[in-house]
Amino acid sequence: MENLNFFTNRRTIRSYSDREVTTETIQELMEAAVRTSTTGNMQLYSVVVSRDKEVKEALAPLHFNQPVVRNAPAILTFCADFNRFTAWCKQRNATPGYANFQGFFTAAIDALIAAQTFCVAAEARGLGICYIGTTTYNTKGITKVLNLPKLVVPVTTITLGYPENQPEQADRLPIEAIIHQEKYTDYTSDDIDRYYFNKESLETSRQFITDNNKETLAQVFTDVRYSKEMFEKFSTEFMEAIREQGFEF
Numbered sequence: 001m002e003n004l005n006f007f008t009n010r011r012t013i014r015s016y017s018d019r020e021v022t023t024e025t026i027q028e029l030m031e032a033a034v035r036t037s038t039t040g041n042m043q044l045y046s047v048v049v050s051r052d053k054e055v056k057e058a059l060a061p062l063h064f065n066q067p068v069v070r071n072a073p074a075i076l077t078f079c080a081d082f083n084r085f086t087a088w089c090k091q092r093n094a095t096p097g098y099a100n101f102q103g104f105f106t107a108a109i110d111a112l113i114a115a116q117t118f119c120v121a122a123e124a125r126g127l128g129i130c131y132i133g134t135t136t137y138n139t140k141g142i143t144k145v146l147n148l149p150k151l152v153v154p155v156t157t158i159t160l161g162y163p164e165n166q167p168e169q170a171d172r173l174p175i176e177a178i179i180h181q182e183k184y185t186d187y188t189s190d191d192i193d194r195y196y197f198n199k200e201s202l203e204t205s206r207q208f209i210t211d212n213n214k215e216t217l218a219q220v221f222t223d224v225r226y227s228k229e230m231f232e233k234f235s236t237e238f239m240e241a242i243r244e245q246g247f248e249f
Contacts, residue, residue, distance in 0.1 A: 006124070011169050013128025014068045016161030021051075021073040021127065026160075029121045036117035038110050045111035046081040047118075048146045048154075049074055058145045062138040063157065068130055072159035077135065077142065078115040080107030082247075083151040099151060101249035104242055108155045115156050122160060132157040137234045139241035150246035171199050 026049060034043065050056055051074050060069045069075060082098045089096040098106075119129045135142060135157045142154045177195035187195070199205060200217050208220045222228070243249075 009169075010123060011128075011167050012130050013161070013163045013167070014130050014159075015164040015167070016068075016072055016128065016159075017164045019073070019162040021160055021162070025125070025127075026074065026076075029118055029125065029127075032121040033114050033118035036113050038113070039106050042085050043110065043114075044080065044082055044085060044107035045114050046079045046084065046152060047114075048077045048079065048148075050077065050146075051075070055145065059142065059157075062141040062145065063132050063134045064137075066132065066134070068159045069132065069157075072130075073161040074159070076115075076118070076158045076160060077146060077154050078111045078118075078156050078158070079148060080104060080111045080153045080155050081151065082107050083149050086151055099246050099248055101247065103151075104153065104247040104249070108153070111155050115158060119158060126162065127160060128163040130159045132159060136238050139238055140244070143241060143245065148245070153242055153245050153247070171202060173199070 030047065038044070050059060056070055056072075056075060059075060060066070063069045082096075082103050086096040086098060097103075115131075119131075122129055133156075135154050139154055142148075142157075143152075146154065148154065173195055177191075196217075205217045209215070209217055212220050212224050214220050214223065
């Protein structure tokens, strides 16, 4: 891991070979993942591993029928989980008070850190992963399919398998667009033009603009891919799902 090329050369994998990802392999990767940082050493997360075809078929429409969900050998849903810790507290004559926003957000952070550590471990073993961003869009449906109890909320999903091919790397903003020294320095118009120049110049970006009949790449994001209406809809539904799982705020 001393060689940073391991990270700078990584790729998101959406096409997998038929090679099985064994239970033992996932167990080993999770053994690495659970050593990651966690709030107060509480480990406020759980992971549901789905490999059964029927379960994947039930999950697929909740992830907008992305082919990778059906085709991946394994689907891992990482959940913010205060259920287990709360049960332990009650069984030890302690009174838990975590069914609130701070409790949910703390558990969500734990789950996401664990998910990323799992991904790094998987890629180090030659497997490929793809984050599925739709977990928080259809939380209620995923909760039902996976039989999640109160105080357990799915926050991200990862597909896992051995890469079938080596895709192109996704574009990234330059590092100077990300790092702020000592204090946050807001962006000037020239900064925005400079930092987004390469992204906007890509052939794929120009194709997005043409295919969607837009003037700019930004409009593809705001009007088509991630519109205000879509975000407001899923925001409302996500908040409802979190509350239905027992977190009140």
